Amino acid sequence: MIKFKSISSLSVLLLSSITLFAQQSNYKFKFGSGKVPAGYVLVSEKSTFKPEKGYGFEPGTPVNVALSGGKDLIKQSTITAGQPFYFSVNVPEGNYKVTLTLGDAKVKTATTVKAEARRLMLENITTKPGEFVTKTFIVNVRNPEISTGAMVKLNDRELNSRSWDKKLTLEFNGAKPSVAALELTKVEDQVTVYLAGNSTVVDQRAEPWASWGQMIPRFFEPGVAFANYAESGLTLASFKGQKRLEKILTLIKPGDYLFIEFGHNDQKMKGENDGAWKSYTDNFKYYIAEAKKKGGIPVIVTSTSRRRFDENGKTINTLGDFPAAAKKVAADEKVELIDLNAMTAVLYDALGVEPSKKAFVFYPANTYPGQDKELADNTHFNSYGAYELAKCVALGIQQSNLGIKKFLVPGFSFNPSKPDAVTDFAVPPSLDMDLVKPAGN
Template identity: 50%
Template sequence: MKRLILTIGFFIQFCSHILFAEQIVREFRFGDAKKDRNVNFLRAAQAYRDTQGYGFEFSTEKNVSINQKNKTLLSEKPFYFAVKVPEGNYRVTITYSGLQNKSYNSTIRSESRRLHIENQQVQPKQSLEKNFIVNIKDPKISSGGIVGLKKPREQQKLDWDDKLTLEFQQTNCISMIRIESINVIPTIFLAGNSTVVNQEDEPWASWGQMIPRFFDAGIAIANHAESGLALSSFLSSRRLTKILSIAKPGDYLFIEFGHNDQKEKGENAGAYKGYSERLRYFVSEFRAKGGIPVILTSTARRSFDEQGHLIHTLGDFPDAARKVAAELQVPLIDLNKKTSIFYEALGVEASKSAFVHYPAHTFPNQQNDLADNTHFNAYGAYEIAKMVLMGIKENKLSILGNIVDFDVYDPHYPDDFKAWYWPPSLINSVVKPDGN
């Protein structure tokens, strides 16, 4: 009887979410056209204005030209286009137009550098439509209070503002951008630290911002991770409360912590004490919402001894995560094991190519060498996202059918770093993310 009441409650919550959510549609086309109240026609590239609710960001309107005859937006330089929208999941549709005499390649990211479209080729004189989902979040919690964002860094992130921002890279010839809210869609929530978060600044990156690229428009990725967090600070900053306030039955919660939990002091500190207790709490609270929790062991740090053997620096935390997953019968993705294999496969020197290891002056305003053995660059984050996908396959999770452009991945045989391409974003920083 209790189970029946809970099921009815979940059903009512789900239906209410569908019935009372406002449908939002914003469509943008280019060049002169007859007036249409449902379409915004951009005759020239204009900077974002809050009163208008859309426009180009970071002064990139100068990188864009609008062809009145062909009714297309054309650019061979990076640009950002933003639209003011409330919190929710949005299906973004991009309609490409082919150039007359050559093919071109496009990459699109959203918000704080979440990858969606990767090096997409568009053939001459052909149109192409691509769809993807962007999750928009705000700090407000429906039950009261707000998420405790870190000051000032997190408060300035595109992930937390009131706009949906699209970052276009490489060449783009576009006839339409359409943004529409979508309510009936499973969401994968991500809870974690700097190895999971959407890193806004080059050259830092994490697997959470790469994994949207491998899901179709039937899944949303809501990344609530942040640099420097442990399970305890994720709770105290009300991030789990925020997730629980918007989660629906059938949603997923991927949980990866450990790096910063090692710093905890006190009587209840330790992998088999406070860390394990909090993991159990995350699992039980999300299950109470009708959701499906997944535990991930922490990504390994890059640390080799003099003989070239990997040093395991996370102590008992990966083992504790495995034990909690087995105890509660939670799907486990063993990133600690997979990343360890990955580093060893690359070797001592070549494994630097997966981390933020760059000589001085590689990036603007970078006066000194960068040598970080915890935080990944775009290549490393991309490879780890593939390890997460393999974990989804190994656990035969229901979201398996929504994975696209991916078959298998073996960390013993990583992708060739030299053959991998990532057009760098305009936003960069030499400041190391919080946490280690």
């Protein structure tokens, strides 16, 4: 009986510490070994994530400690690895300011940072031996619970995604990733951009698939957070039916944005009341009206073009009246429009018929382990294609009257008729891989 009471007391104490850790709004971690600055938690190479602890490296990604000496406790040691590694922290839902100290005392480093399900936050941050840099960005963390008591309906693939768990996960990638310290602070002052869309928008969780919604954070400074609620295969109606819109509407505050891009799956709906000028138009108007009731700013994004060319090498519109219907709704409702459909047609034409495959999931058999068949997809993008599309959306924001354009990274510019060369694209692939095609076409 005494033993049982002792175990119970220990369990209560452990659960209490977990709860307290999960309820924090500020977290500071020092990586490596040695003395720890006041207020920081030491994270060694053996700190594996466990739910009861609340933080640590994800299993299966071994890391190493690099020592430097010196008097600066933050820079005395770093964590590095020869492959991508992942660090997670249990946190409540919300927006977090992430501040990283990157570098190494003895060697040059090159670190790319992704968050949650492969959201690109920092691209190829390099340091010379002995140089350390501090970088800050904003990450949105969400879960399926809705304040009304309802739940967002997740599909099987989403249940295994970092996008919907109760952790903030950072992926450290690149030629020589090296991190010395991390600070997470829950912030309430960020403008949040909620993304509603399908497989061309969603945070694709695994290589070789990618979408613009997970690349666009790269082009914005702190001040704006992107909350990507999109999912493959969805329409305006099914996004609403899965309570994703309801979840957004419980969180959106005056001055936040709702970007809406649908069409690829909507055009396959064949009911009596379906079509570009019926249910598609009506649902768009519903989204806009509901967002405005909350003080949100709705923005319509026309659907990305599919990769299909005519005999003259020009992109063909495969979306029928849906882009035109989206434009008409934007005009009628007096909301901003980003014509991604038109910009992507220009982009594909500029790339050319065969070279444009480099922006999509086109890979010969045996490119990836276990891939015994060719991958040939004219709708879904790889990381390079998603990166170029994100630049198109960022350009649309830059050319608009939207207030968030002030948060674009300094010097941003892009011309879809002059896309980046695929040979210059250097965002390293993540470890997660899935050869199953995302839903939708």
